[in-house]
Amino acid sequence: MKQSTAPVRRSIKPSGSMQSGVSLVIVMIFLVILSGLAISAMQGSTFSARVAGNESDRTLAFQAAEAALKDAEHDLSSVLADGTTACPIPSTVCRAEPISRGDGFDTTCPNGRCIPVPRCTPPATCTQPAHNWEITANWTNAAPADNTVVVNGSVIYGFYTNATPLPVVAQQPRYLIEYFKQGDFSVYRVTAVGYGANSSTQAILQSAVKARQL
DSSP states (O other), rough: OOOOOOOOOOOOOHHHHHHHHEEHHHHHHHHHHHHHHHHHHHHHHHHHHHHHHHHHHHHHHHHHHHHHHHHHHHHHOOOOOOSSSSSOSSSSOOOOOOOTTTTOOTOBBTTTOOOOOOOOOOOOOOOOOOOGGOOGGGGOOOOSSSSSSSOBBBBTTTTOOOHHHHHHSOOEEEEEEEEEETTTTEHHHHHEEEEESSOEEEEEEEEEEEOOOO
């Protein structure tokens, strides 16, 4: 007589240590994911802050250049920084010799007074010289010892108008004045360079001032 044996089924429950191990792996995966998200968020925030800082510095440089343009206009008009008070004669602040027509202007830009460098005209063949405002040396010169000393290069903001130095900027803005004769008028082209809180942040602006010959 044959006996049939039914298969014995046993349920094996995972031990506590196995469950803990699986949970630990899952938690670690989530931590890695969250850490990656946090790092990405921090990098994005840092980049945004850097962009905002650069834009703010460019705005500061632009405003400094605008201030230098206005300072040059006061210089041309022989008035102080308030724009209304005439320079005393003689003056220890304003130009010892006020700007008049093209007097004192030269290609070497003495005290910021420039004559445009002659350009090549066809059919002549030559290398076009740099404009006065393209010459680096014109923007790195030291300020004169006083208003009677001649120094080739740009004028530092406030030197001839007694304007209060601008705060925050890495260095004070500068300007050059170029003289053009057009009929009965003198035309002055002013080029100004402004700096942000970082000296490598610069803005260059130009304006034209037209004055009738006296």
